[in-house]
Amino acid sequence: xxxxxxxxxxxxxxxxxxxxxxxxxxxxxxxxxxxxxxxxxxxxxxxxxxxxxxxxxxxxxxxxxxxxxxxxxxxxxxxxxxxxxxxxxxxxxxxxxxxxxxxxxxxxxxxxxxxxxxxxxxxxxxxxxxxxxxxxxxxxxxxxxxxxxxxxxxxxxxxxxxxxxxxxxxxxxxxxxxxxxxxxxxxxxxxxxxxxxxxxxxxxxxxxxxxxxxxxxxxxxxxxxxxxxxxxxxxxxxxxxxxxxxxxxxxxxxxxxxxxxxxxxxxxxxxxxxxxxxxxxxxxxxxxxxxxxxxxxxxxxxxxxxxxxxxxxxxxxxxxxxxxxxxxxxxxxxxxxxxxxxxxxxxxxxxxxxxxxxxxxxxxxxxxxxxxxxxxxxxxxxxxxxxxxxxxxxxxxxxxxxxxxxxxxxxxxxxxxxxxxxxx
RNA sequence: AGAGAAGUGGCAGAGUGGUCGAAUGCACUGGUCUUGAAAACCAGCGUGCCGCAAGGUACCGGGGGUUCGAAUCCCUCCUUCUCUGCCA
Numbered sequence: 123x124x125x126x127x128x129x130x131x132x133x134x135x136x137x138x139x140x141x142x143x144x145x146x147x148x149x150x151x152x153x154x155x156x157x158x159x160x161x162x163x164x165x166x167x168x169x170x171x172x173x174x175x176x177x178x179x180x181x182x183x184x185x186x187x188x189x190x191x192x193x194x195x196x197x198x199x200x201x202x203x204x205x206x207x208x209x210x211x212x213x214x215x216x217x218x219x220x221x222x223x224x225x226x227x228x229x230x231x232x233x234x235x236x237x238x239x240x241x242x243x244x245x246x247x248x249x250x251x252x253x254x255x256x257x258x259x260x261x262x263x264x265x266x267x268x269x270x271x272x273x274x275x276x277x278x279x280x281x282x283x284x285x286x287x288x289x290x291x292x293x294x295x296x297x298x299x300x301x302x303x304x305x306x307x308x309x310x311x312x313x314x315x316x317x318x319x320x321x322x323x324x325x326x327x328x329x330x331x332x333x334x335x336x337x338x339x340x341x342x343x344x345x346x347x348x349x350x351x352x353x354x355x356x357x358x359x360x361x362x363x364x365x366x367x368x369x370x371x372x373x374x375x376x377x378x379x380x381x382x383x384x385x386x387x388x389x390x391x392x393x394x395x396x397x398x399x400x401x402x403x404x405x406x407x408x409x410x411x412x413x414x415x416x417x418x419x420x421x422x423x424x425x426x427x428x429x430x431x432x433x434x435x436x437x438x439x440x441x442x443x444x445x446x447x448x449x450x451x452x453x454x455x456x457x458x459x460x461x462x463x464x465x466x467x468x469x470x471x472x473x474x475x476x477x478x479x480x481x482x483x484x485x486x487x488x489x490x491x492x493x494x495x496x497x498x499x500x501x502x503x504x505x506x507x508x509x510x511x512x513x514x515x516x517x518x519x520x521x522x523x524x525x526x527x528x529x530x531x532x533x534x535x536x537x538x539x540x541x542x543x544x545x546x
Numbered sequence: 547a548g549a550g551a552a553g554u555g556g557c558a559g560a561g562u563g564g565u566c567g568a569a570u571g572c573a574c575u576g577g578u579c580u581u582g583a584a585a586a587c588c589a590g591c592g593u594g595c596c597g598c599a600a601g602g603u604a605c606c607g608g609g610g611g612u613u614c615g616a617a618u619c620c621c622u623c624c625u626u627c628u629c630u631g632c633c634a
Contacts, residue, residue: 166596170603177603180615184564195614202614498575 123227123334123488125502126159139233142449144242151230158223165219169212176205228337232484234449235458242450247461252443257467257523265468266518267399269525270296273545276400276517288389288404295545299520299532300407302539303513304382307409307434311510314430316380316411321360323383324351329363332489334455344386353386357410358507365414366489369500375493376423377414380510382407400514401473408512412505414491417483420504424480427508428460431476434511437535440519441465443472457482464515468522473515478508521545 129136129152140148179202186195239248270276275296281289292300308318330336330352335343344353354360361381370377385408411430415423428444435442445461452459456479463472483502486492492500524531529546537543 163596166603170596173604174602176614181565183614187564199614206614 123224123484124155124230124233125483125487126155126223126227130156130159136233140230142234142238142240143231143452144450145231151226155223155226155230158219158226162216162219162223165212165216169209169216172205172209172212176202176209179205225337231452231454232457232481234452235480237446238452238458239446239448241448243448244451246448247451248446248448250444250446250460253441253465255441256465257441259467259470260525260527262527263468263522263525265399266466266521269521269530270399273530275299275545278399286404288402290400290403295540295542296517298540298542299517299536299545300513302536302541303511303516304407304409306437306536306539307510308380308382310434310437311380311409311411311430314378316378319361319364319379319381321357321364321381321383323354323360323386325354325359325363326351329359329366332363332366333359333485334488335359339454342388344388354383355387356385356509357381357383357408358412361410361412362485362489362505362507365491365505368489368491370414370491370493370503372416372493372495375414375416375503376419379412380409381412382409384408385512400518403514406512406514409510410507411510412507414486415504415506416493417501417504420480420482420506423504423506424458424460424478427478427506427510431462431478431508431510435462435464435475437533438516438520439533439535440516440523442475453477453479455479455481455484457484462511464519466515466519466522468525469518473519475515475519476509476511479506481505481507 124136133152133156137148137152140151145151179198183195183198183202186192186198239246241247264272267278273295275292275294277291277293278287280291281287284291312318324346327336327350330343335352335355340352343355346352360383361379364379365377384405386405387403389402389404411427413423413427432442432444442462442464445463447456447459447461459477459479461474462476462478463474465471466473482504485505486502489505491503491505493503494500520532521530524533529544531544532540532542
């Protein structure tokens, strides 16, 4: 969440930033936060004064009792009781104000970076790079949902039988291809200096709040009601929360973690005609890279992460483009996001396979993730993450772009991991 | 899952109703001494919030309660350990 003192100091700039996201009443929203914070401060001051007086009296009662002055002690008790009731009232006001302030802050998304393009639709995203030639479609080319049936490698009907729509079963070479991609992605990340973690795939409410999935976005996550836990929508959540309430030594920066997990998304109401096959699933596999970095260096880190994702797509020989997302398309907690899309020849569509973001201190503020500088002062860190990569659409593109009359050819980089070169 | 025990500052560990935000030791930081280091000695050393500051306030696993006053008593939840059961 945003930092109140920053809102106060940069009110005009922040208002403009939120308006860029299409939030019409941005000025009023920020003003409300500032006023709630003023109220919080003045209430605290009043409360502290009352508590101070009450504490002094209580101490004096103790002394009076020791000295045997019971009458004076009893008189003091009377007064303290009165102080107590007014302190209770004020505490309630303080707590309510704090809650209101937090709730107001939770509703405000991150301020977009100045270089984020304005706009509200996909067309407003800025294309930073794209392949020279889109791959040609063979005469007999078919979309992946037909290929997976032809070669019997992914079975949606079986998934429906045991779970429901959007939970495919990977079989034979399909299952092996999954495993190969995961291993390759983890190996590449390790080469790039990331340290692997295997986090839980269910998280508690505090973790959901830490990275901004909660409150308000409960609908995206599966909830286990009898234990009050959530299935992770991305490994970003457990991995970033590793550093919740942590103070890091400046010399240990940056922290680079990679993790492979299944991801679970309810995707309630977002199903449409163009999300057939692997394009949108309730459960999918993803390798995620996460970095915690010094505020001065997070943009270099962002670039480094973008380069890493790009290198994976090159190794897989997939036609891709890189987009800088416009303000309207930006995720709630993000300051700036680059999307990677691969081109699927058979569907004649771009498919999003990775999203790399800098959250600056927006997540760190909720997480209380800080570093200690050389003067022992504490400052918030910056968090970043990116998919490197999400499997289903990569598989869709590999299948569709690699198809020939005699089978599906896989890129050379994958052969050591799959143990086979074609699916036929 | 059942029975029992316990959760205190970076760590260890005292404290069972009143100058306790908390002894002591270790670790850490600064200083004295030393050619340098070690040792010894002196001083400092938790966090959030309010405040220009002085200072105030809150925090002893979380939440609630009793009391003029709670680390200390009560309730509840969580976690850890031991034993029993179950299990990949």
